[in-house]
Amino acid sequence: xxxxxxxxxxxxxxxxxxxxxxxxxxxxxxxxxxxxxxxxxxxxxxxxxxxxxxxxxxxxxxxxxxxxxxxxxxxxxxxx
Numbered sequence: 001x002x003x004x005x006x007x008x009x010x011x012x013x014x015x016x017x018x019x020x021x022x023x024x025x026x027x028x029x030x031x032x033x034x035x036x037x038x039x040x041x042x043x044x045x046x047x048x049x050x051x052x053x054x055x056x057x058x059x060x061x062x063x064x065x066x067x068x069x070x071x072x073x074x075x076x077x078x079x080x
Contacts, residue, residue: 006064007032009055015043016066017053023063029054030063 017032
């Protein structure tokens, strides 16, 4: 199952992309597929044809796992 994540990188803008699995405790890097900025634009320091980027853990500040369409649930309160 692929996860869509928001990757916060040290001294850079956050990058959105997909990862196949959640990282293991002993991982040295994170492989991010289809890297893009939060608004969908290309990442300026990557070539346009880049599909996968390996980010070392020393550069990663934190990772946000974004909900998928299946996970999103709208809760509303109806008052009758």
